[in-house]
Amino acid sequence: MTGRWYERPNRIPWPPMIFAGVACVAVVLQHVFPPGLTLPPALRWLGAATMVIGVALDVSAMAVMHRHRANIQPHRAATALVTTGPFALSRNPIYLGNTLLIAGAGIAFNVLWFVPMAIVTAWLVSRLAIRREEAHLAARFGAAWTAYAQRTPRWLRLRR
Structure with a gap:
C-alpha cells in the first residue's frame, strides 16, 4: 500500500511543537495580563495531582508503545497498532496526558493562563495531528483500526 497517509501522518512533529508553543504563550500572557487571583492550597494540590496523573499517563503509554x-x-x-493499557481508555493517551500536565501545572503553580491554553492545545492537536494520524492508522491497519476506533474514544470515556 502506498500513498500520503500510509507513509506517514505528518511531515512536521506538530504535537510537541504545539504543546511547547502554547506553554510559552501562556507564560507570556500570565506576565502581560496577570489574572490577579491566587488559588487556595487545596486547589493547588489538586493541580499537582492532575500533573502526576498526566505524567503517569504519558509514561505508561510510552512504556506500552515500547513493549509493542x-x-x-x-x-x-x-x-x-497499540490498543492495550492506556490505549484501551483513550486513542491518544500521550496527548491527553500532556494536556492534563499543562492544565494541572496552571493550577498547581498559579499560572492560570495554562488552563484555557490546555483547551486550545487539545483543539490544535486534534486539528493538526490527530485527524491526520487517524487517517494514517486507518490506511495502515484497516479493519483493526476501525474496530479499535469504534470502541475507544479519541480523548477519554468517563462512563460506559
Whole structure:
C-alpha cells in the first residue's frame, strides 16, 4: 500500500511543537495580563495531582508503545497498532496526558493562563495531528483500526 497517509501522518512533529508553543504563550500572557487571583492550597494540590496523573499517563503509554515496538514519533509511520493499557481508555493517551500536565501545572503553580491554553492545545492537536494520524492508522491497519476506533474514544470515556 502506498500513498500520503500510509507513509506517514505528518511531515512536521506538530504535537510537541504545539504543546511547547502554547506553554510559552501562556507564560507570556500570565506576565502581560496577570489574572490577579491566587488559588487556595487545596486547589493547588489538586493541580499537582492532575500533573502526576498526566505524567503517569504519558509514561505508561510510552512504556506500552515500547513493549509493542511501536513508533512514538508523530511525524513517522506507525509500526504497530497499540490498543492495550492506556490505549484501551483513550486513542491518544500521550496527548491527553500532556494536556492534563499543562492544565494541572496552571493550577498547581498559579499560572492560570495554562488552563484555557490546555483547551486550545487539545483543539490544535486534534486539528493538526490527530485527524491526520487517524487517517494514517486507518490506511495502515484497516479493519483493526476501525474496530479499535469504534470502541475507544479519541480523548477519554468517563462512563460506559
